[in-house]
Amino acid sequence: MDLARLKEIEKKLLWLACWTIHNANHLREKTDGLKVGGHQASSASMVSIMTALYFHSLRPQDRVAVKPHASPVFHAIQYLMGNQTRERLENFRGYGGAQSYPSRTKDVDDVDFSTGSVGLGVAITAFTSMVQDYIAAKPWAKTRAEGRMIALVGDAELDEGNVYEALQEGWKHGLRNTWWIIDYNRQSLDGVVREGLARRIESIFGAFGWDVVRLKYGALQRAAFDEPGGEALKRWIDDCPNALYSALTFQGGAAWRKRLQDDIGDQGKVSALIGRRSDAELQELMTNLGGHCLETLTDAFARIDHDRPVAFVAYTIKGWNTPLAGHKDNHSGLMTPAQMDAFKQQMGVRDGREWDLDHGLDAFLKEVPFFREGRRRHSAGRLATPGPVFLDDRELSTQAGFGKILDALAKSGSSLADRIVTTSPDVTVSTNLGPWVNRRGLFAREEIADTFRDERVPSAQKWRFDRQGQHIELGIAEMNLFLLLGAAGLSHSLFGERLLPVGTLYDPFIARGLDALNYACYQDARFLLAATPSGVTLAPEGGAHQSVGTPLIGMAQDGLASFEPAYLDELSIVMDWAFDYMQRDGKADRDENTWLRDETGGSVYLRLSTRALEQPASRDTAEFRQGVIDGAYWLRKPGPNAEVVIAYQGVVAPEAIEAAGRIGDDRRDIGVLAVTSADRLNAGWHAAMRMRKRGQKGATSHIERLLADVPRHCTLISVTDGHPATLAWLGGVIGHRTVALGVEHFGQTGTIADLYRHFGIDADAIVAAASEIAPGRPIRLAGQVA
Incomplete structure (x- = not known):
């Protein structure tokens, strides 16, 4: 392991992630005055973990779900490797720029799993591992090396219930090849996590058969523990409340010195241990937690020589190595321009060279295993469908x-x-x-x-x-x-x-x-x-x-x-x-x-x-098939003088057909429109309207063609066993008056006939709606005086 090179990359990633966010909030022109955001502190806590993974431990077949608020670090990694552009980083969280949270469909870089809704990116890695096992068991599958499905988890994500549902399901299915690396920075959006949470996390994972690896102390801390007085320092760290540890981190080396001397200083071994270090060195020691120690991280990852699921509890500092480190309000906080100037000097970045990739790491980066084979998205051929399987049930x-x-x-x-x-x-x-x-x-x-x-x-x-x-x-x-x-x-x-x-x-x-x-x-x-x-x-x-x-x-x-x-x-x-x-x-x-x-x-x-x-008699024609897929077809096409068209979707078909037969005695040329997909009809209508606005005057959707010849004075009666808004929009296509029947309230118990009558979606309700319609006059609703 080239630890020196990894530390250079770690520093570069921390800078790029923070600068990307700073540029979006303080330098890029804003027209709406809104804060852009970007989570500098949450990114900083993940930099070391992601450096160790992406540039040392990962293999091309591994897949990673990056916690949402670490997306700037992910984009910085991809930028470093040539998979992301400076233009998109400069437009981070802007239109067409790098996404706020990693996205498979919207980002140009090599995203394995979209994240954003916390907890879901964590859990999908377990199910992806199950899918990998499923595929590997099949005789038609090509032989591939097994990958590890890895989630980079914010500790607050473990509040999400779906995470624990996934743990139980994984246990049932003998989950393998899954790593969850928990960024245990002990701070969430609004505060500091409860004391003792780490022990609860470890016990839960252990109960479901996971190996649990605690990464609490970095190499500097472990070396200090071996010095005279080191055991007392370790006990103090272990006993220190989360909130106090964060506050002292923000205050810096002098605050650490005073607190440690007050609590455990004895003018002897412990005092000497503390006294041998400058304020800067003491700050470095106390923030050298396991999740920020590349040596500790790479060693821990390398020691996993089995396929059992593993939970790494990596202790970190939120805002590590930035002016925001440890502050209670740092989750959505941003460095001020003055803080950024100081940070720039600390990082050794020259003005005008903030996006510079001239780092002398090219030879090293070319040999990084995870990136060596290029983009890791595969493809698969299409399988021919056999055609519809028609049933003969009556x-x-x-x-x-x-x-x-x-x-x-x-x-x-x-x-x-x-x-x-x-x-x-x-x-x-x-x-x-x-x-x-x-x-x-x-x-x-x-x-x-x-x-x-x-x-x-x-x-x-x-x-x-x-x-x-x-x-x-x-x-x-x-x-x-x-x-x-x-x-x-x-x-x-x-x-x-x-x-x-x-x-x-x-x-x-x-x-x-x-x-x-x-x-x-x-x-x-x-x-x-x-x-x-x-x-x-x-x-x-x-x-x-x-x-x-x-x-x-x-x-x-x-x-x-x-x-x-x-x-x-x-x-x-x-x-x-x-x-x-x-x-x-x-x-x-x-x-x-x-x-x-x-x-x-x-x-x-x-x-x-x-x-x-x-079931109706056989009607397998090309026109019928196309109508079903496009979203609707005429079960009974209306005549030129139609006064009523009944449009139904789903199993209320018998009620619509019965009502049409009964209404036909009093109303001329009645039509019945069978809707198979209100979704596709509505989407096609809106798409056609957009295309006409863009100059394609002939763009006409399927529903527009179906209703084009229905007289304007005709009333549409829509009915479905669901919310009436599902089909109520049909009246807006051409401009027909519409009565929308459906269900708007929680259901009742009873027979189908009871409930259809109760909610007004039975044949009687459809007939009643039609009986109140007269061409050229407003619809008279039930209870109104004629």
């Missing part, structure tokens, strides 16, 4: 249909089926994944026998676990589901192997894992999410298990195409399209049919139901 729910389609794929033996990996948070059977699991098995690195089967206990489920299994069973934690989907959905980029992850959960509990869902989409992970049962249609369960707002989540979530098919043929078409869509990685050119950027691909969300519907 009456079935979309939830059951989903299970049968997957079962048919399992039987097919296709390459695509071999790359599907399913997962569910303890609702495998109740979301109809049972048939798939029976055929393809559950995954475990070590075989687990099906004891019930061996003991001849009758069961519909074949719960065998082995390396060839294609279902990963999770406990009841939706955050873990989305983190696993996110990790598996990046397998093509992280490991060069294509996986097609499919996750199922109860639709209302999307909200419990929404942060992790958003996180997975932000990273551009690719997966298929089947959420079922949905809406108040799950009648007897009551409000806690009935989802109202999830259609709006599907519409609002970037990177996620949301569908709510009513019928099996629609579901079959969407699933086949989804498996292809998940693999796309094309340019951002828009499809002029919808004005959506479908070639870029993404993830897919299916909102399914337990309500069995009578």
